Amino acid sequence: MRKIFVLRMGHRLHRDFRITTHCALVARAFGADGIIISGDKDDDIIKSVEKIKASWGGKFEARYDKNWKSSIKDWKKRGYVILTTMYGINLPDAEKIIKKDSAGKDILIVVGSEKMPSEIFHIADLNIAVTNQPHSEVAAIAMILDRIFAGMELKRNFRNAKMKIRPQEKGKRVVSV
Amino acid sequence: MRKIFVLRMGHRLHRDFRITTHCALVARAFGADGIIISGDKDDDIIKSVEKIKASWGGKFEARYDKNWKSSIKDWKKRGYVILTTMYGINLPDAEKIIKKDSAGKDILIVVGSEKMPSEIFHIADLNIAVTNQPHSEVAAIAMILDRIFAGMELKRNFRNAKMKIRPQEKGKRVVSV
Numbered sequence: 001m002r003k004i005f006v007l008r009m010g011h012r013l014h015r016d017f018r019i020t021t022h023c024a025l026v027a028r029a030f031g032a033d034g035i036i037i038s039g040d041k042d043d044d045i046i047k048s049v050e051k052i053k054a055s056w057g058g059k060f061e062a063r064y065d066k067n068w069k070s071s072i073k074d075w076k077k078r079g080y081v082i083l084t085t086m087y088g089i090n091l092p093d094a095e096k097i098i099k100k101d102s103a104g105k106d107i108l109i110v111v112g113s114e115k116m117p118s119e120i121f122h123i124a125d126l127n128i129a130v131t132n133q134p135h136s137e138v139a140a141i142a143m144i145l146d147r148i149f150a151g152m153e154l155k156r157n158f159r160n161a162k163m164k165i166r167p168q169e170k171g172k173r174v175v176s177v
Numbered sequence: 178m179r180k181i182f183v184l185r186m187g188h189r190l191h192r193d194f195r196i197t198t199h200c201a202l203v204a205r206a207f208g209a210d211g212i213i214i215s216g217d218k219d220d221d222i223i224k225s226v227e228k229i230k231a232s233w234g235g236k237f238e239a240r241y242d243k244n245w246k247s248s249i250k251d252w253k254k255r256g257y258v259i260l261t262t263m264y265g266i267n268l269p270d271a272e273k274i275i276k277k278d279s280a281g282k283d284i285l286i287v288v289g290s291e292k293m294p295s296e297i298f299h300i301a302d303l304n305i306a307v308t309n310q311p312h313s314e315v316a317a318i319a320m321i322l323d324r325i326f327a328g329m330e331l332k333r334n335f336r337n338a339k340m341k342i343r344p345q346e347k348g349k350r351v352v353s354v
Contacts, residue, residue, distance in 0.1 A: 019195055022313035029312035052311055087342055087349040092331050121348050130319075131331050132342040134229055135206040136199035139319035142312075146320065154269050154308050165264055165309040171298050172264040 003033045003106045004148065005075075006141055009068050009120070010113035011039035022138045023111060024049045024062055030145035031153035032109070034061030038068035039113070057161025072110065072123055079106030081124045084140040085116070088127030095147045097126060109144055111137035180210045180283045181325065182252075183318055186245050186297070187290035188216035199315045200288060201226045201239055207322035208330035209286070211238030215245035216290070234338030249287065249300055256283030258301045261317040262293070265304030272324045274303060286321055288314035 006027040011020050016039075024035045024045065037045060041064050049062040065071045075081055080102035089097065098107075102125075110124060121127060130140045145153055166173040183204040188197050193216075201212045201222065214222060218241050226239040242248045252258055257279035266274065275284075279302075287301060298304060307317045322330055343350040 019199070022196070022315060025310075025312040026316045029308045029310040030316075056310055085349075087345055087351070089344045089346055090331060092328065093344075124347070127345065127347055129342070129344060131206045131333070132344055133202075133206040133233055133335065135202040136315050136319075138199060138313050138315040139203045139207075142307075142316035142319055143323065146323070151269065154267060156308070158310065165306070167266045167270075167306060167309055168264055168304065169266055170301070170304055172262075174264070 002104065004031070004145070005106075005108050006032050006035045007068060007071060007108055007110045008035060008037050009039060009110060009116065011037050011042060012113065013040040013042055016113065017042070017045065019138065020045055021048055023141055025052060026138055026141050027145070028052070028058060028060040030142050031149050031156050032145060033059065034063065036063055036065045036071055038065055038071065041066070055162050057158030059159075069123075072108065075106065075108040076125070079108060081108045081110065082144065083110045083120060083124035083127045084130070084137060084144065085112070085121065085127050086129050086132055086134060087121070088129040090132050091128060091130045091143060091147060094126060094128040098148065101125065107148065109141060111141060179281065181208070181322070182283075182285050183209050183212045184215065184245060184248060184285055184287045185212060186215050186287060186293065188214050188219060189290065190217040190219055193290060194219070194222065196315065197222055198225055200318055202229060203315055203318050204322070205229070205235060205237040207319055208326050208333050209322060210236070211240065213240055213242045213248055215242055215248065218243070232339050234335030236336075246300075249285065252283065252285040253302070256285060258285045258287065259321065260287045260297060260301035260304045261307065261314060261321065262289070262298065262304050263306050263309055263311060264298070265306040267309050268305060268307045268320060268324060271303060271305045275325065278302065284325070286318060288318060
């Protein structure tokens with residue numbers, strides 16, 4: 001089966017901890033196989049994702065890679081690289097292009113921080129925007145994965161979970177499994 | 178036309194600045210009419226959202242309300258209140274319930290911070306989860322608005338914008354309007 005990873009570029013210690021953690025948790029919850037974090041090395045994020053995985057299951061992998069450029073180049077050899085940026089092709093149009101051009105290939109979804117090096121715009125196979133309005137890389141990851149998996153990611157089962165939620169109209173119910 | 182607002186509960190100064198800002202920008206980009214921020218009073222967020230609106234257009238409203246409970250009760254009088262929580266009904270099932278029960282009504286989408294007062298689970302008309310896995314309120318807002326607007330929010334036009342993006346497969350193009 002093909003692999004889908006997220007690459008989070010330009011992570012900054014402390015300042016980006018929560019946003020990068022949200023990126024990782026969304027990537028996991030929405031069916032990506034892992035996240036590569038570039039920028040400052042931050043073991044706490046990796047640990048925090050591992051902890052979630054230990055409780056809630058699945059095979060999601062979080063790792064650090066100092067060199068985002070070689071990481072992208074590696075992925076380009078065998079897969080399809082999407083850059084998320086508000087300047088790209090809007091998702092409703094990009095959806096068809098991804099489907100056609102990435103068929104059977106691994107996918108890397110690159111999200112950046114506030115300042116992206118300009119060469120990144122030309123390295124990716126496709127630059128995708130979600131609305132062409134300023135918003136959030138966290139939401140962009142969710143929406144792109146949602147379109148790639150056509151909504152099926154929301155029904156995904158996470159294997160080897162220690163805890164599972166029994167959905168409630170009102171209230172909380174968590175069971176040990 | 179019906180109004181859709183987001184209520185961000187339990188905002189904490191400094192610590193939540195970026196996450197709450199992402200919530201507000203996603204709410205705006207995905208077609209909500211405004212955000213109500215509860216918890217600590219934080220004028221910088223309101224200013225930051227106003228600045229985005231001045232450049233990128235639209236009528237999005239950001240305001241502070243100390244009392245989340247009276248805010249929710251006000252909305253319940255004329256509208257439908259959704260709480261986003263990982264313990265709720267998963268979005269694919271909740272989608273049909275929202276469509277039926279909120280028809281013609283205003284909608285308030287409530288998102289919380291880490292600790293939510295337990296009564297909130299019973300005040301809302303419906304508790305919605307997006308995947309029943311831990312992830313992000315930022316992504317939850319995007320996904321719920323996406324399902325309410327059936328994807329049309331991505332093509333929304335923001336009136337009175339000073340700047341607009343011309344989508345590019347590679348590179349940046351922003352025009353003054």
